[in-house]
Amino acid sequence: MEFSLPQDVKALQTLTRDVVRKECMPLESKYLPLDMYEEYFPEDEAHLTKIAKESGLWDAHIPKNFGGGGQGYLANLVVREELYYSAVILPQAEIIPSLFEANAYQQERFLYPVLRGEKLxxxxxxxxxxxxxxxxxxxxxxxxxxxxxxxxxxxxxxxxxxxxxxxxxxxxxxxxxxxxxxxxxxxxxxxxxxxxxxxxxxxxxxxxxxxxxxxxxxxxxxxxxxxxGGIGRGFQLGQKWLTDYRLIRGGTSLGQMQRAFDICVDWAKRRHSFGKPIATRQAIQHKLVEMHIDILALRSLSYQAAKDADEGKDLREDASLIKLIAARWGHHCLDHAMQIMGGIGLTLELPIARFYRWVRTARIVGGTDEMHTMVLARDILGREYVDPYTNT
The missing domain is CATH 2.40.110.10 (Butyryl-CoA Dehydrogenase, subunit A, domain 2)
Incomplete structure (x- = not known):
């Protein structure tokens, strides 16, 4: 079962995967024990940033009119999935999209320095x-x-x-x-x-x-x-950024879930209990199948939502759905991974524990599970039935 990606997105996926395997994952043994997350020593930060810029991944998500690659939601989600397969993340221009509303003065003072990596x-x-x-x-x-x-x-x-x-x-x-x-x-x-x-x-x-x-x-x-953006547009600008973040969040969870799944499959075949690989144990098999289902379902729904967004569909409800299931299914998947791996999963020698902390935090950050459930219920039933100010 595979979502059919456009050829240009597939090429970007392959490029990102190759860069991550070659440049990022070899650094995991250095940074995992230090429990450092997306923050590296200056020499590694400089090297990874150089690689990101040379490969075009640094600003692939930036609109073309601001000098970036102009990739859409689907391409950005696919790239994010590949980036977050590793516990060492390739840097990208960290831009809050509302900043694209900047006027000429603000672009020179704030926007372009951020795009160049000079300001945060x-x-x-x-x-x-x-x-x-x-x-x-x-x-x-x-x-x-x-x-x-x-x-x-x-x-x-x-x-x-x-x-x-x-x-x-x-x-x-x-x-x-x-x-x-x-x-x-x-x-x-x-x-x-x-x-x-x-x-x-x-x-x-x-x-x-x-x-x-x-x-x-x-x-x-x-x-x-x-x-x-003008007086009175602050809420609108903030919501636009949060909506984009929630949709792309599916890629973050997918990368971590897929990596955890791959580690668990390999571990289940090598780890023995009572003289047999634990892969022969039904309890392990069931957990792996559930993880596999979580990944396939989230990938299918996330890719479709991103494709719809690229075609101009209103993505507010879809973004709430993807944020909700990315957090919940990610948590479910990583919880199974922790259980399958046992004691080694708790260590900082593998990325499992770090990924677990991230996906559990995701059920709160960017809108809680409960808040997004309410948004989806309102979409299903109508605002007259789901209004937090009039209903309990």
Missing amino acids: SAFAQTEPDSGSDPGNSMKTHAVKRGDTWVINGRKMFTSYSGACDFWQLPAVTDRAKRQHGITMFLVEKGTPGISYREIPTWQYRRTPKRATYELFLENVEVPEKHIL
Whole structure:
């Protein structure tokens, strides 16, 4: 059973697979024991970035009008699956798509430095009391004073805050308009009034670049020219990025699931119990079959959703579906992998434990399972039956 990929996407898949096997996977024995995630020593970071740029994978996902490869959703998802087969990830230009709304001034100051790898951006939407409902519960607000906006508030769980050069930060500018009264600001690090603290998590324990932070804003002055996309479009821009992220998330889970499955199949044939390979044990066979089903089903649904998105279909509900099943089935698959591998699966000599942490975290990050289930229920039943403000 195989989804029919266009020839250009197949070629990109083969290229990515070859690069990952040759350049990334040999470094796993160096970085897995250190428990470092997508953060490498300078010499390796420079080498991998050079390889990414030479191969065209660095900016394959960037629109052509900004100098990138212009690959669509399906190609990006396929590339991501191949990249995340390894525990050492080939770097790509880390762009939050809302930044493509930048005007000429903002492109030169923010966008192009990010595309070149000279600057790093972070996205700061979640707050201590506002997660899945920013349109109604966001408290961080901005007040205009002349040509400057003054921002006050707190943001929570903002990855990259320790290493970023600026934040894409939505704040309420007109509370009466709810989600249409939120504006996206480009807030540069070093601006007076900004402070932050790291929040220890089980996923990024030794990776300060990607660590999670709480952000404090006290009378932070941001010039009018740092408003991204226009006043009142912050919620829309944030949702567009989250929708794209949720869809492509299927590729991340698929890469990790496929790698775990391949390791488990090989292990089951070599590992013996009571004089026989554990592959002969029905309990192991059943788990492997369930993992195989998870992978095939997620791949089929993810590829189809990405193909539909490339054809212009509204992908909001599909993105919620893919995010939900990528997290759930990924968790189910990696949980089976941990059980099959036994004690060796708990070690940092294999990527299984790292992948498990990632897929379990994915059931919360980017929208919880429960939130996406509600979105899908609303699509099935209609908003009059599924409204969190009127129904319990």
